[in-house]
Amino acid sequence: MAKKTTNRSAESEETRLKKKVAERRTAGKTSEGAAAFRTLRKRLKREQRRRRSLALRKKHAAGSKAAVAPAST
Secondary structure: OOOOOOOOOOOOHHHHHHHHHHHHHHOOOOHHHHHHHHHHHHHHHHHHHHHHHHHHHHHHHHOOHHHHHHHOO
16 A cells, blocks of 8 residues: 655645646557556546545535524524
8 A cells, every 4th residue: 555645745645646647648658658647547536536525524524504504694
């Protein structure tokens, strides 16, 4: 398993992966490059899933309290 990075860096893992995928998309196509590109895309999608699931967990954890509070003001 890969070593986890800390969130101390200026940009998130997802942002760095997006930049790498954009670079690779413009680079030349080779057979070993295709495998590396696929791996990068998989890592990006995994990070996006993690971010979305975290947002959904936070939303569910807030419950209906969050929806009621702004409406009552």
